[in-house]
Amino acid sequence: MLITVSRSGGFTGVDKVRKIDTSARRDAAAWEDLARRVLPPVADGFHYRITVDDQELVLDETGLTGDQRELIRAVLGEAA
Incomplete structure (x- = not known):
């Protein structure tokens, strides 16, 4: 499993990206369990990417x- 976490913004504006490849780790099961727990289960659910200027x-x-629902409905012209 490849886990990637990125952080941006803050006072200094320094971006940080780190990747963990669990395939060769002794503690792979713990990393993979943690990664699965942070992802909300969305069976056949919609995912959205909202961009406003550069955000x-x-x-x-x-x-x-x-x-967010109101904006999505207005832009896509449908219920969200």
Whole structure:
């Protein structure tokens, strides 16, 4: 399993990306279990990428706020 975590923004604006390849690790099972627990189960669910100018938000339908749903409905012209 390849796990990638990226962080951007903050006061200094320094981006950080790290990858963990669990295939050769002794503790692979623990890493993979943790990675699976942080991903919300979305059976046949929608995923969204909202970009406003140079800002981007990636999420799935289980985590949408009311305002995000409203924007998605307005832009896509359908219920979200």
